[in-house]
Amino acid sequence: MTSDSPGISVVLPARDEGDRVGATVASALGASTAPDDIEIVVVDDCSSPGGRPQVAAGTDRHRVRIVRSDRHLGVGATRNLAARHARGRVLFVTDAHTRFSDGWDREVRRLIAPQRILSVTIRDQTSTWRGHGCRLVIPHMGTHWNRDLPGPTPHVHVASSAGTVIERALFARLGGYDEGMVHYSGFEPEFSVRAWRSGAEIVHTTDIEITHRFKPKEEVTALLGAARTAIVHNCLRFGTAHLPESMILEMVRLHALEFPDHIREALVMLEERGAWRRREELAASLRYDFAWFVRRFGLLDQIDRPIPET
Template sequence: MPLPDISVVIPARNEGAKLAPTIQSIARTRTTEARVEFVIVDDASIDDTVACLVAAVPELLKEARIDIQVHRLEEQQGIYKTRNHAASFASGEILFGTDAHVRFSEGWDELVLYHLAPNRVLSGTTAVPGSPFRGYGCDLLIPFMGTSWNNGPVDGVAHVPIAPCHATVMPRELFNRLGGYDSGMILYGAGEAEFSIRAWLQGADVMVVGDLLVEHEFKPKDVLANFIDEVRSFWIHNCIRFGFLYLSELGCMQMLRYYSLQYPELFSEALHRVNESDVWQRRAFLEEHQRRPFQWLVDYFGMKNQAGGEII
């Protein structure tokens, strides 16, 4: 039986010349005969991202058993909608969602093919160049509705609440059945956590693979701080939306209190934007389709709130 194809889906915005080395590295670290396609969607970059990639394609295609698709959005959609666009163009049976500035460990494809199952999301282990850091998926922080790294270690595979966007693998059929990333999330923040929680509640498993390393080049601290400042109002919106989708009424009140105290200058605008959205229709839809209640997930992972208390 032929091995299934793998589609590596990458959203990109203002990534310049970083994409070509990423593609080359991923292609060269395979150890199986699986065909791999790269689906790149440029999120309305204002630099030379597409030009750099197109110029590199003839050389990249000399790598055996790869194909490359390049698509461009004319208006910025944000990381989650761009990931959905990339997935919609993919033809492989398996989706490996990642970023434009990563390196995969040798034999990544063999690990994916061995551990993946029809109702399973895999998380790669996050590494940082030149650092001993390892992130074995992420934990959920409540009422912040953000994430923290699970520092493991993990020998083999283990259940984890959240798979990070740059290291998320699943059957394409499962991605489609889950509905992709929440299109109500704006630009950046909370979308990867919401997707993994939704996968859990709809009956899938999320598992981190200890040996599947994804070396990720994170933004320098000053660049990251400026970026977060630019997207903070949208990020707060996304976290509140995330909480409204899954938390109890008391949990939602706790979350709102947290954000009103932490970000009083941005809170009202974010809350208004959430209330003007489809959040309550979306919650009703999710509750109709989920097989597990949110409390099941809390109990399964023994989740506590950020103060170490019970989640209400």
């Protein structure tokens, strides 16, 4: 491949990330074995003037394209926009504040395959913590990190948003991330379950590590406070799209008990954004139903009860 036709497109959303973007770009290219085969596509998700993506001048800058949105799109739509601008055969979806392990691109080329999504290992930059993909929590529709390494068949329920690798053609066939969700949370779990139900697989690898800047506690608190209603909506939309009907009411009940100040507006959003229509579309188009996914992984609900099939 040449720089005019890259093999790998690193795609990342950036909202008020400033010079963290430049550091991520430098790491992706500096740790690669073939930088001429890589492009970086950054979507500036309506950053404030002082927080717009900054990339140093020089050879790295020529491998970067920055696409600016004048309205706040949120994680899913931002990634989809980046993917539409990408030219590489393979997409490496990550965040704007990450570092790449040496030779990451060589491992991508070795491991990627049609109908296979790679889940890479995520490492905390301030500790020895590592995450090996995520497991689904039903019917809350959240996730927990896998702290232990996968078994001999390294399949995981959900790949991390900081390290998901997929052929661009498969990404397009899956329809990208669900833009019916809002701003933050739930995008990667829903995408991953939809991928499994389509007939793809998610394979975890420890041969690629992404070192991630996790938000400090005060940033997390501020984000959750501002985005809680959207987060509740996204969980409800995810569950409505995939859960058996008999579990949807239980999902709503759990969120109503935990977030009584947000559930009403979240339910209004659920109706306004066509969640039941989305469920029907997926049922008609995906290869497997959710019961197949449950059987595939031997899933139980979050208090270890069997999950009904209907």
